[in-house]
Amino acid sequence: MDDLKTETKRPSIEEILEEAKKRLAAEAADYTIRPATREDIKSVIEINMVSLPEHYPDEFFYELYEHYGKAFYVAVDPSGRVVGYIMNRVEWKPGFFRHFIIRSGHVVSIAVLKEHRGKSLGFALMAHGIHSMKNNYKCEETYLEVRVSNQPAINLYRKLGYEVVKVARGYYLDGEDAYVMARPL
Ligand SMILES: CC(C)(COP(=O)(O)OP(=O)(O)OC[C@H]1O[C@@H](n2cnc3c(N)ncnc32)[C@H](O)[C@@H]1OP(=O)(O)O)[C@@H](O)C(=O)NCCC(=O)NCCS
Numbered sequence: 615m616d617d618l619k620t621e622t623k624r625p626s627i628e629e630i631l632e633e634a635k636k637r638l639a640a641e642a643a644d645y646t647i648r649p650a651t652r653e654d655i656k657s658v659i660e661i662n663m664v665s666l667p668e669h670y671p672d673e674f675f676y677e678l679y680e681h682y683g684k685a686f687y688v689a690v691d692p693s694g695r696v697v698g699y700i701m702n703r704v705e706w707k708p709g710f711f712r713h714f715i716i717r718s719g720h721v722v723s724i725a726v727l728k729e730h731r732g733k734s735l736g737f738a739l740m741a742h743g744i745h746s747m748k749n750n751y752k753c754e755e756t757y758l759e760v761r762v763s764n765q766p767a768i769n770l771y772r773k774l775g776y777e778v779v780k781v782a783r784g785y786y787l788d789g790e791d792a793y794v795m796a797r798p799l
Contacts, residue, residue, distance in 0.1 A: 624775030624797060627741075627748050634741035637734035644692035645730075647738045650699065654688050655679055657696035665725035667788070678703055678722060685719065685746040689726060689735040698726035700739040704751045710779045710796040711755055719747030719799070721758035724767075736770050744774070748799040757796035759785060771795050 625633070638645065650658065655675050662669060678701045679686050689698035701722050709716040721743065726735045747753040759782060760767050776795040785792035 627745050627799060630741045630774055631745050634734070634738040638738050640734075642733040642735060642738075645697075645733070645735060646690045647687055647735070647742050648690065649684065650679060650686040650688045650701075652676075652679065654696050654699075658688065658699040658701070661696070661699060661725050661727055662723060665727065666723065668723065668786070670723075675701065682751070684750040685743050687739050687742045687746075689730070689739055691730060697730040698724075698735045698739055700724040700743040702743050702747055704747065704753060709755050710757065710794075711798045716754045717752055718796075719744060719751065719753035719756040721756065731766075736767075737773070740770065740774055744799065753799050755796055755798050757794060759792040759794055761786060762791045762793055768793065768795075 638647070659672060659675055682702055682704055685702040685704075687700050688696045691697045701724075703720045703722050705718050705720050706715050707718050708714065709718065721740070724736065724739055724743075726739070744756050747756055756776075757779070758771065758776070760771065762781070775797045777797065778793045779796045780794040782792040782794055784790075
């Protein structure tokens, strides 16, 4: 099982970032992906509220911003409005691909407002987030949870080289299962 995992051909993080830039130039040339500022967090919370059933106390967003701000990105539309975000956390945990305790980049939440989807903003947010987890925070792996019914997000993560490593039964408040997906960095 371990051998199969390490032999899987995945795009490198550099290749992913390059592809994100190309995709943005072709599909969302007037949008910007940039590190979040403290002033963006209110918009991030609003986007989370309308995009996902998983909400958090406001302090949680600010805490992730304070601790892991270099891996907290926003997408901004041509009018300057924040329309998407990714927030991450760095954790010491047993690796899925390497044994013993490693630094892993946990994708805690990502969302793009409905009317701005399908322009590669989700891909680009993920690309910047995982590039930062690898380079700024020296993470060796990245992982996330996703609803088993969330096909758009599952497709996105597969495209980025994540694979399902576990099913977390009844992970969500409404009882839905989660796939735990991970990739080495
Ligand atoms: C998941 C989400 C962030 C994707 O953002 P997006 O900007 O629309 O995605 P992109 O345009 O970058 O798409 C990248 C890839 O994701 C997959 N994808 C995105 N939308 C899809 C859809 N509606 N159906 C199937 N696959 C889809 C495709 O593989 C796509 O690659 P392609 O363009 O080559 O086909 C967005 O749908 C969203 O915010 N959903 C609600 C919040 C959510 O579910 N977050 C994830 C929680 S784990």
